[in-house]
Amino acid sequence: MNWSDFIVMGGYGHYVWSAYGFTTVVLALNIVIPLRRRHSVMRTLRRLSRAEAGQAE
Amino acid sequence: MYKYASPKNFYALAGQLIPWLAGLTVLLLAVGLYLGLFVAPPDYQQGESYRIMFIHVPSAWMSLFVYVVMAAAGAAGLAWHTKIAEVLASACAPVGASFTLITLVTGSLWGKPMWGTWWAWDARLTSELILLFLYIGFMALQASIDEPRRAARAAAVLALVGVVNIPIIHFSVEWWNTLHQPASVSKVGTPSIHPSMLVPLLLMALGFKLYFFTVVLMRMRYQILEREKYSHWVAEVLAAEK
Numbered sequence: 001m002n003w004s005d006f007i008v009m010g011g012y013g014h015y016v017w018s019a020y021g022f023t024t025v026v027l028a029l030n031i032v033i034p035l036r037r038r039h040s041v042m043r044t045l046r047r048l049s050r051a052e053a054g055q056a057e
Numbered sequence: 058m059y060k061y062a063s064p065k066n067f068y069a070l071a072g073q074l075i076p077w078l079a080g081l082t083v084l085l086l087a088v089g090l091y092l093g094l095f096v097a098p099p100d101y102q103q104g105e106s107y108r109i110m111f112i113h114v115p116s117a118w119m120s121l122f123v124y125v126v127m128a129a130a131g132a133a134g135l136a137w138h139t140k141i142a143e144v145l146a147s148a149c150a151p152v153g154a155s156f157t158l159i160t161l162v163t164g165s166l167w168g169k170p171m172w173g174t175w176w177a178w179d180a181r182l183t184s185e186l187i188l189l190f191l192y193i194g195f196m197a198l199q200a201s202i203d204e205p206r207r208a209a210r211a212a213a214v215l216a217l218v219g220v221v222n223i224p225i226i227h228f229s230v231e232w233w234n235t236l237h238q239p240a241s242v243s244k245v246g247t248p249s250i251h252p253s254m255l256v257p258l259l260l261m262a263l264g265f266k267l268y269f270f271t272v273v274l275m276r277m278r279y280q281i282l283e284r285e286k287y288s289h290w291v292a293e294v295l296a297a298e299k
Binding site: 006009010011012015016018019020022023026027029030031033034035037038041042045046048049 | 094095099104105106108109112113116151152155158159162163166167169170268272275276278279282283286291292295298
């Protein structure tokens with residue numbers, strides 16, 4: 001099987017690659033979103049702990 | 058065993074597990090995709106279009122599996138007030154909704170060339186759509202209540218009511234005359250699918266399962282920090298993980 005046959009997928013290329021593409025995007029988002037959210041949670045909590053440290057003084 | 062139920066220990070353990078789970082996930086998906094896309098022969102009836110199966114079927118299985126985990130965690134949270142169980146249930150919902158959405162979209166993209174239609178109000182498809190609404194309802198309900206404990210309890214009740222949909226999805230192809238084909242893999246004894254297709258399918262299914270554990274632990278970790286923000290150990294974590 002050569003590359004162009006692989007892309008064409010026996011005439012079903014549009015369906016097959018749309019399915020794989022959509023799946024890839026959704027699965028990737030489920031990695032990116034928690035990473036970003038973790039980042040923002042850490043930042044918020046650091047700000048919170050600094051504010052508390054400021055109050056204690 | 059019990060010591061990992063404390064948020065602090067769970068946080069640390071999850072942090073150690075995630076890289077290993079992620080590595081295994083990548084390995085399984087790489088081998089599964091290679092065997093599924095390059096090695097497995099075309100189907101004698103469906104030609105190359107059947108290759109959508111290698112993502113459609115594993116995500117369909119996961120859409121049910123994640124729901125059962127979510128409902129069980131919700132029940133455990135209701136019964137024992139364990140924070141970890143509440144966080145697990147809440148972390149499951151968006152991942153389960155994603156698998157359900159993937160199932161519906163890839164199914165539609167497979168149905169169009171094979172059945173001649175993107176969608177049919179058949180029992181299997183409709184009950185899977187209801188599953189998506191259950192996940193969305195769970196997330197919306199939880200987001201609508203500010204106090205985390207009350208939000209978790211309300212959402213858990215919804216998840217438990219929705220469990221009734223799970224056997225309906227599973228048996229829909231047997232109970233009703235559906236457009237959707239019956240299961241090929243789980244037939245007792247002799248699965249009606251050739252090993253050259255079954256092996257990549259099972260590798261992909263295992264890969265999806267490990268992917269789920271990876272991303273659910275990622276979500277649980279930051280939610281635990283949020284829920285425990287006033288405790289001493291979180292301050293230590295914040296200081297250590299610069």
